[in-house]
Amino acid sequence: NVKEFCGSAVRGIINVETVVNRVMNKLSPLHDKIYCALSGSAADAQTIAEIVNYQLDVHSIEVGEDPQVRSAATLVRNISYKYREELSAHLIVAGWDRRNGGQVFATMKGLLTRQPFAVGGSGSSYVYGFVDAEYCRGMNKQECQQFVVNTLSLAMNRDGSSGGVAYIVTIDEHGTEEKVILGNQLPTFFDQ
Template sequence: MEDCGEHEGTSELKLGTTIIAVEFDGGVVMGSDSRVSAKEAVVNRVMNKLSQVHDKIYCALSGSAADAQTMAEIINYHLDVHSIEVGEDPLVHSAATLVKNMSYKYKEELSAHLIVGGWDRKAGGQVYATLNGILTRQPFAVGGSGSFYIYGYVDAEYKADMSREECQEFVINSLSLAMGRDGSSGGVAYLVTIDSETVEEKCILPAELPTFYDPDTIES
């Protein structure tokens, strides 16, 4: 995730982060790195990009930090109002639809990609990918610049019948791989596990992340 503007002489907006979410039977696991950069400078090493928008609904943020955080705050407000009006907790699909509508309406003004995940009484654990007005429910979703480094890994390692613990390991391993290869991803890893009973948040320090290769062993 980068909090930055357009580069001189080009309309390209640099984005950098790694976010991931995966469904298991009864809930979801979501994860992100914590690095925030402005162009080539790291401005925040420990930002939690997993934003709680309701009791059991989270958004994983990527893109412009300001845009993504603003979207999450607006979604949080609308879900709070909606839950008061209907007298019960909102559905995950409702949150994802709000993100989709906002992404499409302000696609020229906002640079943000949010993955929505959570648990509700109707459909259990759910993961939704949203981008520029597109909304799809997926068994798992990845986003951010670090995702390009791990598509092969997640496609090979994902299994439809993974347990809660296996999903947590899947997310941690994916983040560790992306953070080791993508210069815009790094810091600590944030993890949230949501099911019908609990919401468990965890911060994993760099020393506790799995290491898949040793740079000192690579010959020059």
């Protein structure tokens, strides 16, 4: 039931991926080109995502343009921090806006940091070394997607709480592309 998320921003392309339980997609749209990955309590994380989605919709109507990714991440951070005693959730926000291109933000306990990639969830401790060694600036769309798929596959192989399918959302200036990769289609890094 616990998830693994990895997002990466390379050349204005955002890849957002998550390993989920077999029941719920843990990627949640916050706006047209902004998504978040949910971990922790599913109900708490989904509630935060729904509130931010509503606030961004209202904001974009008021200002007449799409919201910035940083604005979405700031809203997530503010709600998470304000209700830190009541909610058990960690959201990573990723997306594309015309001012700053592709971006990934980690939001945790009042902290908001923009990073080239972010990982979280129960399987993340198994893959930090891999992402540190394999992440490269300047990857193209296919390389970026493969980096994320490989990261998730490694995490799922080690973490007993992760598994099932991987939902992928690739975000760039043209829009979003969603894919589902079944567990038996994910790469393996060991002999079975």
